[in-house]
Amino acid sequence: MSDIHWAAYIRADNLTPSLCQLMVATGMNYFEIGITSGSQELVRKMRMGYNLRTVLENCRDLKAAGFNDLVSVNYSFNVIDERPETIRQTIAYHRALEDIFGSDKVEPAIFFIGLQPHTHLEGYAFENNLLKPGYDPMSVMPWTARKLLWNPEPMGSFFGEVCLAAWRRNPDDFGREVMKILEERLGKSSLDEALSAPLEADRRPVAAVLS
Numbered sequence: 001m002s003d004i005h006w007a008a009y010i011r012a013d014n015l016t017p018s019l020c021q022l023m024v025a026t027g028m029n030y031f032e033i034g035i036t037s038g039s040q041e042l043v044r045k046m047r048m049g050y051n052l053r054t055v056l057e058n059c060r061d062l063k064a065a066g067f068n069d070l071v072s073v074n075y076s077f078n079v080i081d082e083r084p085e086t087i088r089q090t091i092a093y094h095r096a097l098e099d100i101f102g103s104d105k106v107e108p109a110i111f112f113i114g115l116q117p118h119t120h121l122e123g124y125a126f127e128n129n130l131l132k133p134g135y136d137p138m139s140v141m142p143w144t145a146r147k148l149l150w151n152p153e154p155m156g157s158f159f160g161e162v163c164l165a166a167w168r169r170n171p172d173d174f175g176r177e178v179m180k181i182l183e184e185r186l187g188k189s190s191l192d193e194a195l196s197a198p199l200e201a202d203r204r205p206v207a208a209v210l211s
Contacts, residue, residue, distance in 0.1 A: 005029045013050040015058035020065040031067065034074035038093025039086040040197040046079055047120055052093060053195045059100050071101050076111045078155045080124055084186050089194035091183045096191050108175035110163070113150040121150065128152075 007030035008023060023031075033055070037043055040052045059071075075090065098106045115121055117137045125131040130152050135144055151159055162185075166177035 002027070007032065009033075011050060012055040012058050015061060017061045017065070020058070020062040020067070023062070024065045024067050028067070029069040030072070031062065031069070032072040032074070035093075036074070036076045037079055037082075037086065038075070038090030038194050040195050041089075042079055042081065042086050044197045045081055056093075056096060056100070056195075059097060063100050067101075069105065071097065071106045072109050073097060073106060074109045074111055076113045076150075078151050078159050079113065080121070082155050085189065085193075087182055088186050088189040091179060091186070091188035092191050093194045094179055095188065096194075108179050110175050110178050112159075115148045115150050125152075 004027045006026070006028055008028050009032040012033045012035075035043070035050075035052065035055060036046060036048060038052065043050065043052060073094065075094075077087070077090075094106070094108060113121065115125060115131075115137075122131065125147075126133060131147055137148065139145060162178060162181050163174075166174055166181055169181075170177040
């Protein structure tokens with residue numbers, strides 16, 4: 001079966017050492033994961049339900065099983081509460097993946113989320129006056145459509161400029177160029193900072209107790 005090759009798109013937190021060995025032994029030569037952000041804080045706020053530390057550990061297992069081919073990592077910048085410090089955390093996390101597989105093997109794929117009705121992100125958009133209830137999610141009018149391709153301020157203009165700069169500098173390796181420019185401009189955090197997500201205090205008002 002050495003002539004069979006296949007690609008995997010999987011939640012990397014579901015990998016096990018035995019599954020990694022099986023994937024490599026059966027000819028997997030392309031591994032794609034979507035983590036959205038390398039900041040555990042933002043992963044939690046987006047309610048994505050996985051642990052970035054576990055993803056790293058499982059990627060080490062995949063490498064140990066003999067995987068030496070391309071790894072595509074999907075990032076969606078400017079999600080809920082993106083800030084310069086969370087961008088630095090994502091850079092640190094991406095560099096950790098490069099340390100595991102090799103910088104020439106890890107290809108960042110840059111996405112902007114398309115907002116969908118009845119989602120956590122839509123609720124966030126309503127709460128922050130980025131969208132108004134009653135909008136038409138199928139509208140192609142630019143004043144609506146541009147909000148549904150999620151890249152709001154205050155970081156939206158920054159990311160737009162970075163993406164344009166990356167396209168001008170190196171259109172054949174756009175994702176890596178985006179990461180390079182972000183690190184040039186903002187630097188990177190420690191990996192420990194990227195993997196930590198302290199719980200925030202609940203700011204909702206406490207109901208009055210009637211005696």
